[in-house]
Amino acid sequence: MARQLHINVNIIGSGAHPAAWRSPGGHPRALTDIDYYRTIAREAERGLLDAVFLSDGVLLKGNVRSGPPIHGIDPTVLVTAMALATERVGFIASVSTTFNSPYHIARIFSSLDHVSGGRVGWNVVTTRDVDGGRNYGLADLPPRSDRYARAAESVDIVTKLWDSWEDEALIADPSRRVWADTDRIHRIDHEGESFSVRGPLQLPRSPQGRPPLLQAGGSAAGRDLAARYVDAVFTAQHLLGSAQAFYADVKSRAGAHGRDPDAISILPGLNPVIGGTEAEARRRQREFDERIGDEGLLAGFAGRFGLDPGDLHLDKPFPAHLLPPTGDTYGSTGFDDAARSLIGSGELTVRELIARGSAAHRVVVGAPEQIADTIEEWFVQRGADGFNIQCDIYPGGLTDFVDQVIPELQRRGLFRTEYQGTTLRSHYGLARPASRYAVAPALAGGARK
Numbered sequence: 001m002a003r004q005l006h007i008n009v010n011i012i013g014s015g016a017h018p019a020a021w022r023s024p025g026g027h028p029r030a031l032t033d034i035d036y037y038r039t040i041a042r043e044a045e046r047g048l049l050d051a052v053f054l055s056d057g058v059l060l061k062g063n064v065r066s067g068p069p070i071h072g073i074d075p076t077v078l079v080t081a082m083a084l085a086t087e088r089v090g091f092i093a094s095v096s097t098t099f100n101s102p103y104h105i106a107r108i109f110s111s112l113d114h115v116s117g118g119r120v121g122w123n124v125v126t127t128r129d130v131d132g133g134r135n136y137g138l139a140d141l142p143p144r145s146d147r148y149a150r151a152a153e154s155v156d157i158v159t160k161l162w163d164s165w166e167d168e169a170l171i172a173d174p175s176r177r178v179w180a181d182t183d184r185i186h187r188i189d190h191e192g193e194s195f196s197v198r199g200p201l202q203l204p205r206s207p208q209g210r211p212p213l214l215q216a217g218g219s220a221a222g223r224d225l226a227a228r229y230v231d232a233v234f235t236a237q238h239l240l241g242s243a244q245a246f247y248a249d250v251k252s253r254a255g256a257h258g259r260d261p262d263a264i265s266i267l268p269g270l271n272p273v274i275g276g277t278e279a280e281a282r283r284r285q286r287e288f289d290e291r292i293g294d295e296g297l298l299a300g301f302a303g304r305f306g307l308d309p310g311d312l313h314l315d316k317p318f319p320a321h322l323l324p325p326t327g328d329t330y331g332s333t334g335f336d337d338a339a340r341s342l343i344g345s346g347e348l349t350v351r352e353l354i355a356r357g358s359a360a361h362r363v364v365v366g367a368p369e370q371i372a373d374t375i376e377e378w379f380v381q382r383g384a385d386g387f388n389i390q391c392d393i394y395p396g397g398l399t400d401f402v403d404q405v406i407p408e409l410q411r412r413g414l415f416r417t418e419y420q421g422t423t424l425r426s427h428y429g430l431a432r433p434a435s436r437y438a439v440a441p442a443l444a445g446g447a448r449k
Contacts, residue, residue, distance in 0.1 A: 005379055005415045006232070006265050006386030006428060008092065009044050009401075010053040011037065013070045015393035016271050016360075018300055019291035021068055025396045031072040034081045039395050041082035044089045047402030048416050050427040051090035051121065053234075053388055054078060058099060058132040066296075076108050083116035090424030091116065092214055094123040098147055099136045102157035103197055110162060110206045118207030118423035122158075123214045124230065126151045148221040153192045155213065155229045160188040162210045163435040164200030180204075186437040208425050209432045218246075227253030231430055232265040234388050238362045243268055243383035265385040265428060268378070269361030273392055274400045278366045285355065285365050288392060301354050314351040361390060368404035375405075376414060 014021035014030045021028050030036045044052050054075035062069050075093040083091060093112070095105055105122070112120040126147040127133070133141045141147065169184035188199035215226045216234035226233045227250055237243035251261035275281030289297060294314055302309040307322055348356075356363055364374050378384040391397025409415040425432060 002413065003379075003385075004429075005375070005409060006050045006267060007047075007415070008051045008053040008267065008386075008388045009040070009049055009398055010055065010269070010388050010390045011040055011394065012055075012390050013068055015397060016390035017288045017392040018067055018296070019288050020393040023288060023291060023393055026393055028068070030394070031068050034073075034078075036394070037078050037082055038085040040398060041086050041089060041091075043395050043398045043402055045086045047398075047406045048419060049089060049402075050386070051092045051119075051424060052082060053092045053123070054094060055123070056094040056096070056125070057129065058096065058127065059129060059135050061129070061131075076112060079112055079120060080115055083112070083119060088119075088419045088422060090119045090121060090427055092121040092123050092212075092424075094125050096125045096127040097151040097154040098127040098133070098141070102154045102195055103161065103199075103201075105154065106158040106161035106201055107203065109158075109211050110201060110203045113206035113208055113211050114203065118425070120208075121212035121214055121231070121424050123216065123234070124151055124155060124225070125216065144219060145221060148217070148219075148225055150194045152225055152228070153194050155225075157188070157190050157192075157195055157197050159210055159213075159229075160190065160436070161197070161199055161201040162206065163437055164188055165203070165205040166435045166438045167205050167209070170204040184438075205435065208423050209435070212424055212428060212430060223250050224253055226250055226264070227259070228257050230264065231425075231428060232267055232385075235266065235268050236361055237268040237383070238356065240378060240381060240383045243378060244381065247382055247384065263430065267386050267388045268384050269390060270375070270387040271361050271363040271390045271392065272371045272397075272401060272405065273363060273365040274368060274371060274397070274404060275365075276367060278370060281365045281367065281370075284392075285363075297354055298350070301350060304360070312350050314354075315349050317347060318350050318353055361388075368408050371401075371405050372408040372412065375409065376412060379414065 014026050014028070017023075020026045021030065027033065027036050041052050055071070056075050057069075057071035060069060061071075076095065079091040079093050091112075095108065097105070109120060109122050126144075127141070130141050142150070164186050166184035166186075169181050171178045171181055173179075185200050188197060190197040190199070212231040213229055214232045214234065215222065215230045217223065217225060218235060233250055235243075235246055237246060247266045250264065250266060254261045254264050273281050273285045275284050292300075295309075298309045298312055298314055302312055305323060311322060312318070355365070364371055375387060379386070389401065391401060406415060410417050420426060423432075
C-alpha cells in the first residue's frame with residue numbers, strides 16, 4: 001500500500017488564534033462545553049482524520065481576564081465524552097509522567113481503550129512548567145534529564161501492565177464456572193530507580209493490546225525516548241530543511257534501538273488559514289489579528305520568549321540577541337529550536353514572524369490547493385509523515401479543512417478515502433502486538449508470575 005498521510009486535529013480552546021473566542025463563529029464558553037468537543041470530534045471523523053489530539057496543562061495559565069485558558073477539563077474525561085459520540089476517529093490524550101504513577105496511567109488508558117473500542121493513544125509528557133509542579137506539592141521540578149528518565153521507566157512499566165493479561169486470559173464461561181485463566185495473568189514485579197510496581201493490571205487486555213504511544217519532546221533526551229518507545233512524534237518545525245534533519249535523526253535513533261524506522265510517524269504542527277483564494281485567506285488572517293490589535297499581537301509574541309514587549313517593534317527585524325540562552329532547564333527545546341530556525345539572521349520583521357507562527361507552530365495561509373501543496377511537499381520530501389493541525393477557529397476552521405483540503409489530498413492519492421480499520425493502531429498502520437508474557441511458561445496451580 002502506498003505511503004499515506006496521517007492527520008490529527010489538535011483542539012486548542014476556541015481555536016489556535018487568540019481572538020477565536022470572540023470572533024464570529026467562535027465559542028466563548030468552549031472550555032467547559034462538552035457538545036463543542038463532540039462537534040469537533042464528529043467533524044474530524046467526517047474528514048477521516050486519524051485522531052483528535054488533546055494537550056494538557058495542570059495550572060490556570062495566562063491572563064484569563066482577556067481570554068480563556070487553553071486547558072480545562074481533564075483530557076481523559078473529554079475522550080470518554082467524544083468517543084461515545086463517534087465510531088471510528090481516534091483520540092490522543094496527554095498525561096504527565098511527572099505527576100502520575102505508572103499504574104494510574106496504565107489503568108486510565110486501558111479503561112479508555114475499552115470504553116472507546118480501541119481508539120485511544122497516550123501522549124507521553126514530562127511537564128516543563130514549574131508552577132504546574134507547585135499544584136502537585138513540588139517546590140521545583142526535577143531537571144530535564146531526571147524527568148525523562150522517570151518518563152522512560154514509566155513507559156516501560158505501563159506497557160508491561162498492559163501486557164500483564166494475555167489475550168486468552170479472559171474466559172467468562174458460566175458453564176465451566178471459569179471467569180479467567182489465572183495462568184495467563186502475570187505480575188510484572190518491577191523494581192527500578194523511581195518505581196516499584198507489582199501488578200498485574202486489574203483489567204483484561206484492551207482492544208488494541210497496547211494503545212499507541214506518542215510524544216513531543218525535541219531535546220536529545222526527548223528524541224531518544226521517542227526512538228525507543230513511541231509510535232508517533234509531534235514536533236514544532238518551520239523550515240523544511242530543519243524538519244528533514246529532525247525526521248532523519250529520530251528515524252536513525254529508532255533504527256539504532258532495533259526498531260523499524262518506518263513504524264514511527266513524524267507529525268509536525270501545522271496551522272492552516274484557509275480561504276477560497278490566497279487573498280481571501282490573508283484577509284481572514286488579518287481580520288483575526290485586528291481583533292486583538294498590534295499591542296495584543298506583540299504581547300503574545302514577547303510572552304512566548306519571556307521578553308519585554310517594549311523591546312520589540314512589530315515592523316522592525318527581530319533583535320536576535322534578545323533571545324534567552326538555549327538549553328534552559330524547563331523550556332521546550334522543540335519550540336525554541338523551531339523559533340530560532342525561523343528567526344535566523346534577523347531579516348524578518350516581528351510581524352512577519354508572528355504571521356508565520358514563529359512563537360508556536362508553522363502557519364500556512366492560502367487557498368486549499370496551496371495548503372495541500374505544502375503538505376505534499378513536506379510529506380514527499382521526508383520532512384513529515386503527516387501533521388498535527390491546529391485550526392484558527394473551531395469548529396469552522398476544521399470544517400473548512402475537511403471540506404476543502406482533505407478532498408484535494410485525496411485527489412492526489414495522499415490521504416485515505418475511507419477508514420481501513422476500527423482502531424487507532426489501524427489508522428496508523430500498526431499491528432496489534434502480542435503480550436510479552438504470552439510465551440512465558442504458565443506456573444503450576446494458577447500462580448501468577
